Amino acid sequence: MAHLTSRVEYGIHCLLWLVGAGEQQPSSRDLAELQGISPSFLAKIFPRLEKAGIVAAVPGLRGGYRLARPAAQITVLDIVDAIEGDKPLFECQEIRTRCALFDDPPPRWASRGTCAIHATMQRAERAMRDALAAETLADLARALERKAPADFGASVERWLGERASSRRGSAR
């Protein structure tokens, strides 16, 4: 995969289910099965979202996750950074100081300021991050809501509710 990995893709999709979940607090297993992805893999993703303050975790039986703040205050960049850890698009290796014409301690001017190539890459990364910061979880949820039939949200809530009550019940 590329720079924005499956972790981010899975994370956002499952956060979107959380937007319309109402009072419920689905577990990571609930979310994984609702979304059709690996439960054990999703279980590695959500703790990162919790530490970043995007979701709140409720421990114990009947526990699970809910959004820690309104969806309109969670940007896609917040999610990406929480999951991927703010890894840079480009890592400058300071190649500019390694020139056959330089002596062992390379001249000062060679490492003065930021490497021009690095600066260009940083501008590109900034542009990418700005674009990700411009979109919130609420925007994405609205886009999905427009596509789905009117009763779909209620169906999802019902499905999550059934999962929750089956846990309380005879414990399979």
Place this chain on the structure above:
Amino acid sequence: MAHLTSRVEYGIHCLLWLVGAGEQQPSSRDLAELQGISPSFLAKIFPRLEKAGIVAAVPGLRGGYRLARPAAQITVLDIVDAIEGDKPLFECQEIRTRCALFDDPPPRWASRGTCAIHATMQRAERAMRDALAAETLADLARALERKAPADFGASVERWLGERASSRRGSAR
């Protein structure tokens, strides 16, 4: 490394040496040793730049590379695409069609248009690519020229000239 790899970093640094090379056409080995990187690794990078029409290759003894067009007409994006092959920042896996509430052929509306998450990532990638396309090799060369002492360009040309004549000579 991240999404923009060492290949790109090495490629751009060595292309910059080519900007001020004048009439000379340094070999990839010349460029690698001038820049202090692995000659065999750089030798895998330059054929890609050649196929993209960024540099022109001259085969045979005394052969080497020169820019195929003016540095002002070579953007950083051109170089990145030539070396990395235009790989996307994000690969959508169409997770949206995999919902536990869907039947085996998922409903039409679920895959209607572009996935909203994918669209956001594509906007971010576009922003990144636009930023890379805004900078040319000539811009980078100018930035370096401002830092280096006035006679540095001439020293590099002399170094490359000596390498060239030592090839013609008694063969090491």
Place this chain on the structure above:
DNA sequence: TCAAACGCGGACTAATATAGTCCGCGTTAT
């Protein structure tokens, strides 16, 4: 004419990252 250096490509290796799985801990509700 012949060797040496060139570009080019393919096969190979080592290290790292990604996508997962599995197990055990402490917590909590039934």
Place this chain on the structure above:
DNA sequence: ATAACGCGGACTATATTAGTCCGCGTTTGA
């Protein structure tokens, strides 16, 4: 007490990256 929860660490398989090595066809100075 048990079962499900979040959490973390250890583990595996596969893909990518960084880099080496060798061989082919071309060109050219000795």
